[in-house]
Amino acid sequence: MYFASDNAGPAHPEVLAAIAAANQGYAMPYGADDIMDEVRTRIREIFEAPEAAVYLVATGTAANALALATMCAPYETVFCSPTAHIHEDECNAPEFYSAGAKLTLVGTQDQMTPEALRTAIEGEETRGVHGPQRGPVSITQVTERGAVYTVAEIKALADVAKSFGLGVHLDGARFANAQAALGCTAAEMTWKAGVDAVSFGGTKNGCMGVEAVIFFDPAKAWEFELRRKRGAHLFSKHRYLSAQMQAYLADDLWLRAARQANANCARLVDGLNTVAGAVITSRTDANMIFAELPRAAHQRLAAAGARYYVLAGDVETGDADALLPCRLVCDWSITPELIDQFIAAAKG
Incomplete structure (x- = not known):
C-alpha cells in the first residue's frame, strides 16, 4: 500500500x-x-x-x-x-x-x-x-x-x-x-x-x-x-x-493513466471520509490528498505495511486520538483492492 x-x-x-x-x-x-x-x-x-x-x-x-x-x-x-x-x-x-x-x-x-x-x-x-x-x-x-x-x-x-x-x-x-x-x-x-x-x-x-x-x-x-x-x-x-x-x-x-490516478484518489477520499476522526484538510482536485488522521489510525496503517508521509508528530507515542497530518498520493497503478485495504486498516 x-x-x-x-x-x-x-x-x-x-x-x-x-x-x-x-x-x-x-x-x-x-x-x-x-x-x-x-x-x-x-x-x-x-x-x-x-x-x-x-x-x-x-x-x-x-x-x-x-x-x-x-x-x-x-x-x-x-x-x-x-x-x-x-x-x-x-x-x-x-x-x-x-x-x-x-x-x-x-x-x-x-x-x-x-x-x-x-x-x-x-x-x-x-x-x-x-x-x-x-x-x-x-x-x-x-x-x-x-x-x-x-x-x-x-x-x-x-x-x-x-x-x-x-x-x-x-x-x-x-x-x-x-x-x-x-x-x-x-x-x-x-x-x-x-x-x-x-x-x-x-x-x-x-x-x-x-x-x-x-x-x-x-x-x-x-x-x-x-x-x-x-x-x-x-x-x-x-x-x-x-x-x-x-x-x-x-x-x-498519458490521459488514461492520469484519469486512473485521479479516480484512485477520489476512491481514497471517499474511504477516508468514513474513517472516524479523519479530516481532509485541502482540496483534492487531482491525485493528491492532505489529511489528518488519529494517531491510532496511523499506527494501524504502519502495522499493515502502508507507506505514506506523516508530516508532523510522533506516530509511536502520544494520545491515540490526536490528529497527525499526512500526505497521500495516488498513481495509475494502485488497485481498488489496495485502497480498500488501506481504508480497512485505518478503521481498525
Whole structure:
C-alpha cells in the first residue's frame, strides 16, 4: 500500500515495451533519432502548436530549471508560490542554472491570485540597478497541495504577467492529472491562456524518467539547446527518452493513466471520509490528498505495511486520538483492492 508519492509507482508496461522495442539496432544520438521526430510531431498536435520547440530531459528539476534559465536573466527574479517545487524541492537548481536569478514568493498559499501576483511584481524593479529585475512567472499545475488552477485562473495570472511584459512558465509535473480533472485541451490550459513554456511531466504518470520542455515561441529553442548541453542534460542515447514519451503519448496513455490516478484518489477520499476522526484538510482536485488522521489510525496503517508521509508528530507515542497530518498520493497503478485495504486498516 504505497501512497507516499506517484514517483514510487512502477513504469507502465506500455512504456517498458517501447523502451525494449527502441533497443533494437542502432539510432542516431543526441535527439536525432527517428522516434524523437514522431514525438515532436505528436506533442505539437496535442498542444495545437505546429511551430513549438520540443525537447526531452530525464527529470522534472532539469525541465523546470533549464526552461526558467532560458526565460530569465541572472539579474532577474522568478515569481512563484511559496509551495512551488522550484522553491521547496529543487535545491536551488533554478538559481544555479540561471546563474543567479532569485525567486520571489507570491502570497501565502499554494495558488497565486492575480492580486497577489500584481503586488509582488510591482514590489520588484523599484531600486534601479540595486535590486532584482522582474522576470517570468512560474505556475505549478497541479499545485503541491493538490489544487488545480482553472483555465480562467491561469489566464488571469498570465494577463497580469503580460501587462508587465513578463513570460509565463507552467510546471506541469502533473500536467496530465490537471488536464484530466479540468476536461480541457492542452492548448486551452497553456498557450491559449497565455503560457509561454511548459514542463510537461511523464515520470509521475507512468514513465521511467522523461519530461518534455515545450516553448511555444521557437525563438528560445537554440538557447535552450545550448543550456541543456552545457548543463549536462543532453542524453547521448536519447532514443530511450524518446521511446518513453512515444509510448506515453500513443493512444492517449498519458490521459488514461492520469484519469486512473485521479479516480484512485477520489476512491481514497471517499474511504477516508468514513474513517472516524479523519479530516481532509485541502482540496483534492487531482491525485493528491492532505489529511489528518488519529494517531491510532496511523499506527494501524504502519502495522499493515502502508507507506505514506506523516508530516508532523510522533506516530509511536502520544494520545491515540490526536490528529497527525499526512500526505497521500495516488498513481495509475494502485488497485481498488489496495485502497480498500488501506481504508480497512485505518478503521481498525
